[in-house]
Amino acid sequence: xxxxxxxxxxxxxxxxxxxxxxxxxxxxxxxxxxxxxxxxxxxxxxxxxxxxxxxxxxxxxxxxxxxxxxxxxxxxxxxxxxxxxxxxxxxxxxxxxxxxxxxxxxxxxxxxxxxxxxxxxxxxxxxxxxxxxxxxxxxxxxxxxxxxxxxxxxxxxxxxxxxxxxxxxxxxxxxxxxxxxxxxxxxxxxxxxxxxxxxxxxxxxxxxxxxxxxxxxxxxxxxxxxxxxxxxxxxxxxxxxxxxxxxxxxxxxxxxxxxxxxxxxxxxxxxxxxxxxxxxxxxxxxxxxxxxxxxxxxxxxxxxxxxxxxxxxxxxxxxxxxxxxxxxxxxxxxxxxxxxxxxxxxxxxxxxxxxxxxxxxxxxxxxxxxxxxxxxxxxxxxxxxxxxxxxxxxxxxxxxxxxxxxxxxxxxxxxxxxxxxxxxxxxxxxxxxxxxxxxxxxxxxxxxxxxxxxxxxxxxxxxxxxxxxxxxxxxxxxxxxxxxxxxxxxxxxxxxxxxxxxxxxxxxxxxxxxxxxxxxxxxxxxxxxxxxxxxxxxxxxxxxxxxxxxxxxxxxxxxxxxxxxxxxxxxxxxxxxxxxxxxxxxxxxxxxxxxxx
Amino acid sequence: xxxxxxxxxxxxxxxxxxxxxxxxxxxxxxxxxxxxxxxxxxxxxxxxxxxxxxxxxxxxxxxxxxxxxxxxxxxxxxxxxxxxxxxxxxxxxxxxxxxxxxxxxxxxxxxxxxxxxxxxxxxxxxxxxxxxxxxxxxxxxxxxxxxxxxxxxxxxxxxxxxxxxxx
Numbered sequence: 213x214x215x216x217x218x219x220x221x222x223x224x225x226x227x228x229x230x231x232x233x234x235x236x237x238x239x240x241x242x243x244x245x246x247x248x249x250x251x252x253x254x255x256x257x258x259x260x261x262x263x264x265x266x267x268x269x270x271x272x273x274x275x276x277x278x279x280x281x282x283x284x285x286x287x288x289x290x291x292x293x294x295x296x297x298x299x300x301x302x303x304x305x306x307x308x309x310x311x312x313x314x315x316x317x318x319x320x321x322x323x324x325x326x327x328x329x330x331x332x333x334x335x336x337x338x339x340x341x342x343x344x345x346x347x348x349x350x351x352x353x354x355x356x357x358x359x360x361x362x363x364x365x366x367x368x369x370x371x372x373x374x375x376x377x378x379x380x381x382x383x384x385x386x387x388x389x390x391x392x393x394x395x396x397x398x399x400x401x402x403x404x405x406x407x408x409x410x411x412x413x414x415x416x417x418x419x420x421x422x423x424x425x426x427x428x429x430x431x432x433x434x435x436x437x438x439x440x441x442x443x444x445x446x447x448x449x450x451x452x453x454x455x456x457x458x459x460x461x462x463x464x465x466x467x468x469x470x471x472x473x474x475x476x477x478x479x480x481x482x483x484x485x486x487x488x489x490x491x492x493x494x495x496x497x498x499x500x501x502x503x504x505x506x507x508x509x510x511x512x513x514x515x516x517x518x519x520x521x522x523x524x525x526x527x528x529x530x531x532x533x534x535x536x537x538x539x540x541x542x543x544x545x546x547x548x549x550x551x552x553x554x555x556x557x558x559x560x561x562x563x564x565x566x567x568x569x570x571x572x573x574x575x576x577x578x579x580x581x582x583x584x585x586x587x588x589x590x591x592x593x594x595x596x597x598x599x600x601x602x603x604x605x606x607x608x609x610x611x612x613x614x615x616x617x618x619x620x621x622x623x624x625x626x627x628x629x630x631x632x633x634x635x636x637x638x639x640x641x642x643x644x645x646x647x648x649x650x651x652x653x654x655x656x657x658x659x660x661x662x663x664x665x666x667x668x669x670x671x672x673x674x675x676x677x678x679x680x681x682x683x684x685x686x687x688x689x690x691x692x693x694x695x696x697x698x699x700x701x702x703x704x705x706x707x708x709x710x711x712x713x714x715x716x717x718x719x720x721x722x723x724x725x726x727x728x729x730x731x732x733x734x735x736x737x738x739x740x741x742x743x744x745x746x747x748x749x750x751x752x753x754x755x756x757x758x759x760x761x762x763x764x765x766x767x768x769x770x771x772x773x774x775x776x777x778x779x780x781x782x783x784x785x786x787x788x789x790x791x792x793x794x795x796x797x798x799x800x801x802x803x804x805x806x807x808x809x
Numbered sequence: 810x811x812x813x814x815x816x817x818x819x820x821x822x823x824x825x826x827x828x829x830x831x832x833x834x835x836x837x838x839x840x841x842x843x844x845x846x847x848x849x850x851x852x853x854x855x856x857x858x859x860x861x862x863x864x865x866x867x868x869x870x871x872x873x874x875x876x877x878x879x880x881x882x883x884x885x886x887x888x889x890x891x892x893x894x895x896x897x898x899x900x901x902x903x904x905x906x907x908x909x910x911x912x913x914x915x916x917x918x919x920x921x922x923x924x925x926x927x928x929x930x931x932x933x934x935x936x937x938x939x940x941x942x943x944x945x946x947x948x949x950x951x952x953x954x955x956x957x958x959x960x961x962x963x964x965x966x967x968x969x970x971x972x973x974x975x976x
Contacts (some may be wrong), residue, residue, distance in 0.1 A: 253864060254970075255960030256857075501890075521886045525972075529870035530879055535886040 216368040218359070219662065221406070221654025222351055223372050224344065224385070226312045227436035227469065228262045231351050232651035234659050236368065241659075243413070243652045248354045250293030260294060262647065263350060267308040267343050268296035269328075269335055289336060292350045301496040305331045311347070313437055314340035315388075316374070316381035316463055318755050341388050348392035365395045368662060370654040374433075375402040375442045375460035375673050378731045379787045380756040380804045386786065400785050401657050403650050404431035404442035405457065405668050407610040410653030411640055412666060419666075420453055422640070423606065428458070430604035430637065432586070432623060434611040439464040439582055441589045443602060444668060457670030457703075459602075460733050461589040462753070466577040468613035471547055474580075475502040475538075478546050479520050482536040490522070494534075497522045502538075509543040510618035516540050551580055552622050557587045557601050557630040560750075583626055590630075592734055603631050608640045615646055669705070672781060675738050676700035677752065678789075679728030680717070694728065696744040696752060699789065700779050702736040709780040713741035716774040716794055719762055727758040727802065740779070758802040760791055773798075850965040852958040860968045861902065861956060866895030869968055902954055908947030917943045 221232045221243075231248065235241040247259035254274070269290045290296070290308075300307035308327040315322055317340075325337040338346075348371075352364045371394070373385050382400055389398060408431060412419050423429070427446040433439070441461035447454045476499045480490055490498060498520070505518045517537045524532015561579040579585070591601040607624060614620050620639065627636045645652070660667060677696035699712045719725055730752045732738075744752075762773060775791040778799070782788065789802040822829045862868040871891050876884055899905055908927065911917050918940050919928065930941070958965070 251959070252956060255958060255964065256860070256864075256956045257959050258956040259954065519886055519889065521890050523867055523887055523890055524870075527870050528874055529867045529891070530874055530876060530884055530887045533883070533887045535883075 214366055216366055216662075217362040219368040219370065219655050219658030220355065220364070221370045221372070221651045221656070221658060222348070223403070223406070223648075223651035223654065224312065224347060225265055225435060225650075226310050226438060226467075227265055228647065229265050229347055229351060230262055230648050230651040231355065232648060232655040233355075233367075234655045236659060236662050243655050245648055245651070246351075246354060246358060248293070248351065249357065250350070251291050251295035252293075253295055253298070258294070263293050263347065263354075264297035265309075265311065265347050266296035266300050267292055267311070267327075267338065267346055268299040268303070269306045269308070269338070271306075289338060290346065292346055301493065304328070304492075306335055308338060308343045310437055311340045311343035313465060315344060315384050316377050318380065322384055341384055341391070344385065344388035345391035348389050348394065352393055365393060367395065368658040369395055369398040370401050370406075370658040371398055372401050372403045372406045372650050372654050374438060374440045374463065375404050376438075376440050376463035376733070378463075378674060378753070378755045379672075379676060380729075383786070383804055397784060399658065399661070401654050402442065402457075402460070402670075402673065404433050404440055404460070404608075404610065405444075405670070406650045406653035406657060407431055407433060408444060408455070408608060408653065408668065409656045409660070410645075410649035411608055413653070413656040423453065425453065427605045428602065429455075429606045429608055429640065430590075431608045431610060432614075433609075434582065434613040435467050436469045436612065437465060437467045439466055439585060441586060443604065453666070455666060455668040457668055457673070459589075459592070459736060460673040461585070462733055464577055464582075464585050466551075466580050466582065466585075468611065470580055471551055471613065472499055472503045472506065474550055475506055475543060475546055478542065479505075479536060479538055482538070483534060486534070486536065488534050490534075493525055494522050505538050506543060506547065507616050509538065509540045510547065510616045512618060512621070514540060514618075518543075548622060552583050552619065552626075553581050554626070554629070555581065555583050555587055557591055559584050559587050561585050561588055583623075586623075586626075587630070601630070603627075603634060604637045605635075606640050607637045610646060610649060612646055671703040671705040672700055672787065673702075674700075674731040674733050675702040675735050676779075676787070677730040677732070677744065678758065678777060679730060679754075680743075693745070696730050696747065697777070698738045698740055698742040698744070699777050700781075700787065701738060701740055702732075704779070704781050706781050706785055707783045709778060710740050711792075712777040712779065714743070714776060716776060717791075718772040719760065719775045719791055719800075720772050721762045722771075724759050724761045727760075729755050729758045729804075731755055756804045758789060758804060760800045760802045762800055775800075850962055852960070852965040854955050856966065856968065857955045857958060858902070861898055862895055863969050865898040866891050866893075868895050902952075904951035905948055906951050908949045909943055911943050911946070913943050913946055915943055916940055 216236055218233045219236055221234075223230045223232075231246040232243050233246060234243045245261045247261055248263045249257055249259050250263060252258045252260075267290045296307055300309050305328060311327060314320065314327065314329075320326060320340075322340045325339050325342070327338055327340060327343055328335065331337055355364045355367075371385065371389055373382055377385070386400065390396075408429065415422065423446045425446055425448040429444045429446070431440075431442040431444065433441070439461075440463075443458040443460075445456050445458050447456050476495065479498060479502055480495070483490060501520045501522065505520050508514055508518045517539045519535055520538050521533055521535040523529050526532055561577070561581065561584045577585075587601075590604075604627070607620075609620050609623075624636055624639065627634075657667075659665075675698055677698050679694050680697055681694055697712070697714055700710070704710065732752050734751050735747075738744075774794045776794055778790040778792050780788045780790065791800045791802060793799070818832070822832060859869065863870065868891065871887070909917060919930075919938060923930070927947070930938070931944070932941070960967075964970075
């Protein structure tokens with residue numbers, strides 16, 4: 213294989229995807245964005261830097277009509293991109309949206325064709341993995357079309373995932389990328405880290421003047437559908453500055469789309485007062501209009517009110533248009549109180565059952581207060597001790613939500629309240645390209661891997677545990693108590709292995725063995741071999757079970773083989789669990805049994 | 810009918826001199842002018858631009874609608890949206906930029922040879938003039954990226970498809 217010519221960074225987003233690239237040959241190259249060819253209507257193809265992560269599944273008539281074609285999607289089961297996004301409003305039962313959120317939803321089998329969720333039977337549904345693979349394939353094909361001289365499979369490719377993705381969601385993302393024809397040695401990078409790489413690249417060597425040993429950076433990434441927090445410390449290593457990822461937050465399914473939707477509900481009520489009930493098509497225009505109104509009204513010197521207009525649907529664009537004035541205080545109250553309400557550093561997100569905008573299927577957060585999730589993240593273990601909470605010295609914002617400066621300022625203002633007497637964290641500003649910084653940062657990261665430069669050390673974002681049923685007297689009607697054995701500590705570095713010290717575990721021969729599998733982003737001090745007998749439900753989350761099957765012919769006494777667990781994080785960041793026999797040299801890999809759910 | 814007419818005409822032409830002259834003139838008349846067949850529909854850049862402005866900014870709907878019956882406030886509310894969306898589309902397709910960087914009202918130097926496509930001179934125009942006051946800064950494209958049409962020839966002249974909702 214020839215040496216890669218480019219480092220390619222791909223941001224596979226919940227609502228939008230992007231591809232950035234940078235030359236590996238040039239001395240001082242600039243990061244470019246790939247203009248991605250895609251259908252924008254049923255009969256028009258255009259190039260756009262963003263590829264909406266939507267998939268439209270056409271009817272047979274449309275498929276035969278022939279217009280719905282782009283060289284890159286000819287073979288695929290559907291159409292990806294801007295057209296599919298528009299169709300999600302017009303033809304929701306044939307449009308796959310938010311496949312990425314399904315990818316990390318361990319309540320469903322992500323290899324099964326379940327999307328679009330709730331679609332009628334005659335729609336040829338696809339699985340979350342297959343949909344993600346189609347988006348990635350579209351990007352890879354677009355690259356090959358633009359750069360025939362540098363085949364995608366031979367480039368240095370970095371794909372980003374949320375820091376909050378657990379090992380099984382990362383595995384599924386990797387699987388989708390392999391289906392899409394990614395090179396075998398592509399790297400998974402956490403999105404908040406990519407955002408920081410983008411900032412570092414933007415500042416050049418200047419960053420060493422801006423950050424000092426002991427500083428702590430909070431990356432606050434609020435995307436369309438998810439919120440992701442990461443803490444990165446600036447440390448001293450042999451007299452040089454080094455960045456080290458300390459902690460990542462749990463997966464929080466609340467984001468900018470929730471804000472726009474909430475504002476749209478408010479405005480819809482205003483229209484109702486005028487006697488107008490909006491149909492589905494109008495609701496979508498309303499959603500869009502509300503996003504623009506949000507940015508205008510929340511601006512520091514924003515107007516007192518902003519008109520929200522929905523143009524007539526038929527050819528009578530003025531005659532059919534509806535308009536209301538949205539007042540600044542209403543918008544502020546709805547958004548700031550709903551999503552960024554004041555709270556104490558010791559507050560926890562509230563668990564309420566249903567909320568106003570719950571889409572069936574995905575486990576959306578019941579508490580939309582991003583501030584409470586943030587407080588919980590910073591307070592960590594020390595749920596009652598405000599003084600022990602982590603205090604970031606710098607903030608890096610990412611995600612389209614923070615195009616509104618007011619929201620950035622609002623987040624910053626809480627730190628004065630949470631840490632009285634301390635200076636509020638400084639904003640790391642510079643690259644204001646919030647839609648693309650993750651893709652750009654990913655491309656930079658690939659270049660750093662090849663050419664050298666400052667890297668963020670981190671290792672695994674979570675600690676992992678295997679659930680072990682305790683042997684003991686069975687109590688009728690009560691499940692056996694479950695213990696959790698720590699097999700991967702938080703921060704286990706790439707390219708290292710651990711033999712987990714524990715009692716021998718009996719592995720039955722000839723039939724699949726299931727292990728319940730847990731992860732924790734918060735228990736950062738647990739060492740491999742530690743056996744937890746009880747834990748806080750917030751601390752440990754169950755993910756897909758692990759499975760191993762030993763061939764029945766294995767030389768075993770009494771129908772089982774005594775094993776110990778070994779874990780390994782590959783150079784590419786893939787977590788592997790192995791069962792190693794204590795009586796022979798045999799080893800069996802534990803695989804995620806996501807198909808079994 | 811044709812045969813009997815041909816026989817009648819044959820005999821009358823022999824007998825009747827004036828009929829023969831008329832018939833001869835009629836046969837030599839110039840062929841009637843038929844309307845030219847229209848060219849096969851083709852998707853041109855102009856149609857694509859019109860379709861884009863309609864699709865993204867509802868421009869055709871707006872221009873085709875009679876605005877006589879509406880109040881200025883009603884028109885104003887809708888036009889804000891149309892204006893925003895059309896200008897975004899134009900910016901994306903053409904990247905419109907001022908041709909001259911100088912402010913309007915300022916003095917500008919004129920080059921010795923000026924392309925009439927780039928300079929429109931007014932007032933006391935003579936070829937010796939080397940400067941003047943900029944009245945309009947002009948516009949220029951910085952890119953030209955029209956969407957690609959993938960539809961059928963039959964639909965080539967269609968600016969916006971009919972929308973039908975199936976319930």
